[in-house]
Amino acid sequence: MCEVCGCGDPEIVPVDVHENLLSGNDQRARHNREHLAGHGVLAVNLMGSPGAGKTAMLEATARASGGWRLGGITADLATERDAERLRAAGIPSYGITTGSVCHLDAAIVHEALHHFPWHGLDVLFIENVGNLVCPAIYDLGQAVNVVALSVTEGEDKPLKYPVMFRRADLVLLTKMDLLPHLPGVRVGAIEHALARVMPAPALLPVSATTGEGISGWMEWLAARREKVAPPRA
Amino acid sequence: MHEWSLVQSLLSRVDEEVRKHGAVAVRRLEVSIGELAGVDPALFDSAYELFRMDTLCAEAQLEIRYVPATWVCAQCGARITQGAALWCAACESPARLDAGAEIVLERMELEVP
Numbered sequence: 001m002c003e004v005c006g007c008g009d010p011e012i013v014p015v016d017v018h019e020n021l022l023s024g025n026d027q028r029a030r031h032n033r034e035h036l037a038g039h040g041v042l043a044v045n046l047m048g049s050p051g052a053g054k055t056a057m058l059e060a061t062a063r064a065s066g067g068w069r070l071g072g073i074t075a076d077l078a079t080e081r082d083a084e085r086l087r088a089a090g091i092p093s094y095g096i097t098t099g100s101v102c103h104l105d106a107a108i109v110h111e112a113l114h115h116f117p118w119h120g121l122d123v124l125f126i127e128n129v130g131n132l133v134c135p136a137i138y139d140l141g142q143a144v145n146v147v148a149l150s151v152t153e154g155e156d157k158p159l160k161y162p163v164m165f166r167r168a169d170l171v172l173l174t175k176m177d178l179l180p181h182l183p184g185v186r187v188g189a190i191e192h193a194l195a196r197v198m199p200a201p202a203l204l205p206v207s208a209t210t211g212e213g214i215s216g217w218m219e220w221l222a223a224r225r226e227k228v229a230p231p232r233a
Numbered sequence: 234m235h236e237w238s239l240v241q242s243l244l245s246r247v248d249e250e251v252r253k254h255g256a257v258a259v260r261r262l263e264v265s266i267g268e269l270a271g272v273d274p275a276l277f278d279s280a281y282e283l284f285r286m287d288t289l290c291a292e293a294q295l296e297i298r299y300v301p302a303t304w305v306c307a308q309c310g311a312r313i314t315q316g317a318a319l320w321c322a323a324c325e326s327p328a329r330l331d332a333g334a335e336i337v338l339e340r341m342e343l344e345v346p
Contacts, residue, residue: 010344012260015250017338021242021264103235134235137271137336162302163271166330195318199307199327 025138028106032113032141040229042123042221045140047164048148049157050130053174053208055082057148057217058125060208062089064218069120073112074127075104082127091125092117103134106141122225132157136164144169144224151179155189162197169202170220176207236272239336240280244288246338251289256343259293263340267333268302293341302333 020026036043048054055074062070072093074082083095094116096108109126118124126142128135147168149157152175158165165171171194179185187205194201204220206213247259266274274297281295304313306321307329313319319328 010257010346013254013256013343013345014340015254015343016340017246017250018340019246019338021239021246021336021338024242105238133271137235163269166269195320196316197319199304199319199329201319 022137022139025106028110029139029141032106032110033143034141035113036118036124036141037143037228039119041118041121042144042225042228043140043142044123044125044221045128045135045142045145046125046148047128047132047135047145047168048130048174049132049150049153052130052148052150052153054127054130054148055085056208057172057174057206058086058091058127059089060206060211060214061125061217061221062086062091064211064214068122070123070125071116071118071121072125072127073109073116075108075129077101077129086125086127098129102129102131103138104128104140105138109140122229123221132161132164136161136167143228146170146172148172148174149190150175151182151185151187151190155185156193158190158193158197165194165197166199168198169224171198171201171203172213172217173203173205174208176205176212177209236276236280237284239272240277240284243281243338244284244290247290247341248288250341251343254343254345256289256345258344259290260342260344261294261296262290262338263296263298265298265300265335265337265339267300267335269330269333270336272336274299298339300333300335303331304328305331 046054070091072086072091074093075096075098076082077098080095083093086093094112096112126140145168147164149171191203194203204213204216206217266272285291304319306324306326308324308326311321313328
């Protein structure tokens with residue numbers, strides 16, 4: 001009640017909140033991160049358009065990994081085909097079918113971690129839903145964000161999807177073996193675009209087909225893994 | 234369509250304040266959405282229109298403040314020109330985002346009997 005005159009009008013109370021609407025997700029992501037990093041697991045959030053070559057990159061990673069213990073969590077709206085492909089490539093994997101949900105969030109990943117023996121892994125790949133928009137804003141508890149961008153997607157993708165590329169620690173420029181067939185695509189132009197949306201841009205040209213760049217990718221992963229766990233004897 | 238889940242987070246956060254203050258209605262909400270937040274203000278608004286029905290926000294006006302992206306040098310703080318590389322040539326340092334990534338419930342007005 002209005003306390004000035006007792007007229008019975010409700011009081012209007014202003015409340016300052018200043019709170020991020022993703023804070024619930026961010027809190028769950030911190031929890032995941034503590035678990036993963038605490039067990040010396042490098043968690044990689046792999047994002048990119050549908051068809052950018054995320055699964056093919058992981059298959060190539062498995063072929064090049066030597067003795068690394070790799071694991072995968074894959075997400076698609078329907079089917080577990082990616083998880084099946086990774087398992088066939090030798091990466092134990094858990095497939096999440098998201099239904100109509102266009103991205104993974106920290107709670108979905110947390111749930112997946114309960115269904116999957118991830119404790120002894122060197123690297124856990126979380127292959128996000130193929131989408132350059134929504135996955136970018138959800139922290140999953142990963143150590144690094146990697147975006148797969150295929151040469152067939154054209155030169156200006158980074159400029160069109162700045163939110164995604166801003167958060168990338170590394171961009172894998174995939175399907176480099178197709179570049180000779182794409183006269184309108186120049187790697188220099190992609191670098192130029194990336195520098196406008198990604199501070200300290202890191203672009204690594206790769207091909208899962210020819211093996212180009214895969215050793216550089218493995219070195220990058222090894223360096224990142226050393227940051228979460230000492231090198232294995 | 235992650236705008237839907239963000240609006241649900243908004244309404245549950247509002248609900249916490251409503252209970253804390255014993256409010257009977259919400260009059261006004263103010264939300265900041267950054268250019269690089271990855272959230273479409275129009276979709277956020279239409280999701281709000283849908284979800285606020287039958288809640289204490291039914292009569293609450295949603296004000297969305299759009300925050301343009303501002304990049305500055307991580308070393309000297311100089312503003313990076315829009316559309317330029319995110320790099321300070323003077324300091325040879327990458328830029329950092331100073332504003333424009335937020336999805337924030339700033340303030341609200343509650344009706345308390």
